[in-house]
Amino acid sequence: MIVRLWKGFGWLGVAAALVLSLTPPVINEAGHTDKIVHLTGYAVLMFWWAQIVVRRRWRLALAVVLFGAAIELLQGLTPDRDPDVFDALANTGGVLLGWFAARLLPNLPDTLGKLFRPR
Secondary structure, three states: OOHHHHHHHHHHHHHHHHHHHHHHOOOOOOOHHHHHHHHHHHHHHHHHHHOOOOHHHHHHHHHHHHHHHHHHHOOOOOOOOOOOOOHHHOOOOOHHOOOOOOOOOOOHHHHHHHHOOOO
16 A cells, blocks of 8 residues: 555656646756755655665666656757756756665665554
8 A cells, every 4th residue: 555655656756847847947047056956856756766666776767867868858848948967967966866865765665554554
């Protein structure tokens, strides 16, 4: 049950990343604030999915990096966004950070499932 919920929220995260990346910006992109948002967002996305994709995480990491790169390319087709190689690099840094965090805290859904399992 908890894994299905985890996957559901994971897909919501993917959808949110897609929508927030292709609609007009909601934050001021002056300075490097958006790079922190990219780094954090992709770290959370990678960490979240790495909790249920425990074997061959490098494939997951590659998929998330390619997802971020595809979004950057799609931004070139939108009127309010421009592709940015530094955003893609921040996304990739976030993926690496999320991967590292998942190694430190593995199998969180199973742990939460045990906590909330009726006794």
